[in-house]
Amino acid sequence: MSQAIRIYVADLAAYNAGHLHGEWIDATLDTDDIQTQINAMLASSPVDGAEEYAIHDYEGFNGYSLGEYEGIQSAHKIACFIEEYPDFGGELLAHFNDLDDARQAAQESYCGCHVSLADYAQELTEETSTIPQHLAQYIDYRAMARDMEYNGDVFTLETGFEQVHVFWNR
Known part of the structure; x- marks a missing residue:
């Protein structure tokens, strides 16, 4: 059984106000679904007008270090690559630090x-x-x-x- 590939998206307004508010989201979901979950998390913020977020944690990326401001599109593409190559995808991506090069190495x-x-x-x-x-x-x-x-x-x-x-x- 492989570990879920997910990100913890934190509400920055709540974080700056001293509250921990965020949600673990499956990073392999469609980016629209990820954004919908982020929007719902921000809407339930303990701070009014919350609109900024950041990735504060992640799991299942198997050797690849995901950046705090990676961006949802990028995190999704990386997660899908790791899901496609679960045995070595994260390590290969860490080796190249470039998704296109890692994909080419995996395929060729x-x-x-x-x-x-x-x-x-x-x-x-x-x-x-x-x-x-x-x-x-x-x-x-x-x-x-x-x-x-x-x-x-x-x-x-x-x-x-x-x-x-x-x-x-x-």
Whole structure:
């Protein structure tokens, strides 16, 4: 079960008057629905004439730091990207800090989740080469993985124990 991707939108007039007033909102909802919830929260403000708001907290963004004044459109797009790629979306976005670059990497450069980069190097080698049985034990896949990373051929995102997401640098 994945964590909900949501934002806490705070009423700035109430905040400045010493009141905590806001609402947790699902950031993957349509932006019109998000705005409707914000408008309802502001209408129920303990301070008359409340109209300004800010994102004061968030959860489910998995490694990506959402800015306080990110904007609802931007927060929504980021949330939808993370929802589309729940295993690594937040970490990938944090790596690039650009939604278009992160989307391109996810769609064009993703090589899967592996136990380690060495595991991926072994899989790639065995899929693309015929290795004579008498030489197989002499191949150092950890060294191959290290060289792939040092040469800038790939980058990895480690999202958990033995969860290494591999991407080609293109």
